[in-house]
Amino acid sequence: xxxxxxxxxxxxxxxxxxxxxxxxxxxxxxxxxxxxxxxxxxxxxxxxxxxxxxxxxxxxxxxxxxxxxxxxxxxxxxxxxxxxxxxxxxxxxxxxxxxxxxxxxxxxxxxx
Amino acid sequence: xxxxxxxxxxxxxxxxxxxxxxxxxxxxxxxxxxxxxxxxxxxxxxxxxxxxxxxxxxxxxxxxxxxxxxxxxxxxxxxxxxxxxxxxxxxxxxxxxxxxxxxxxxxxxxxx
Numbered sequence: 500x501x502x503x504x505x506x507x508x509x510x511x512x513x514x515x516x517x518x519x520x521x522x523x524x525x526x527x528x529x530x531x532x533x534x535x536x537x538x539x540x541x542x543x544x545x546x547x548x549x550x551x552x553x554x555x556x557x558x559x560x561x562x563x564x565x566x567x568x569x570x571x572x573x574x575x576x577x578x579x580x581x582x583x584x585x586x587x588x589x590x591x592x593x594x595x596x597x598x599x600x601x602x603x604x605x606x607x608x609x610x611x
Numbered sequence: 612x613x614x615x616x617x618x619x620x621x622x623x624x625x626x627x628x629x630x631x632x633x634x635x636x637x638x639x640x641x642x643x644x645x646x647x648x649x650x651x652x653x654x655x656x657x658x659x660x661x662x663x664x665x666x667x668x669x670x671x672x673x674x675x676x677x678x679x680x681x682x683x684x685x686x687x688x689x690x691x692x693x694x695x696x697x698x699x700x701x702x703x704x705x706x707x708x709x710x711x712x713x714x715x716x717x718x719x720x721x722x723x
């Protein structure tokens with residue numbers, strides 16, 4: 500069945516370093532992917548998205564890479580800051596409807 | 612632009628009691644979603660509305676959960692009767708016709 504998962508449940512990173520969060524998906528028909536950031540006590544916050552016809556997209560300090568061959572998605576955060584400490588979720592959407600399927604999340608801890 | 616509003620933010624009830632959550636989506640967003648997020652997991656879609664019609668309620672436990680969006684704007688989600696396993700954060704999200712869903716802060720439900 501459809502599934503979206505993350506390789507690392509917790510990522511500890513030094514402030515100023517780059518972070519890479521990985522995500523695997525199993526539904527080859529998925530055509531849209533989103534990364535969300537969720538801080539404690541808050542709802543998920545949109546970070547960046549990418550469509551299946553692209554393999555890279557950049558935002559402010561973030562880059563999402565999509566490798567459809569191995570069904571892998573990654574989020575890169577440049578110059579990680581304390582405010583980046585949160586749980587990060589990837590989510591995928593199939594070609595029909597607008598239903599998002601979320602992975603289990605990766606916690607990012609930024610060390611000062 | 613105001614975000615998705617939810618209330619209450621916290622609710623504690625005993626099992627077999629009833630509870631209701633309220634959501635006001637971003638103005639102009641036709642699609643509204645209710646998610647259940649159990650601690651340590653990604654959000655799981657319960658129900659999706661397009662205006663005041665249900666698009667997807669395949670994962671809604673209909674024996675105890677109900678939701679409505681009578682005028683195509685605000686929505687309520689009800690649980691009757693609640694079970695211990697319903698303890699979770701209930702998230703509301705909304706979107707326009709594009710893919711990006713914007714989430715509210717959620718309601719944390721504790722069932723004792």
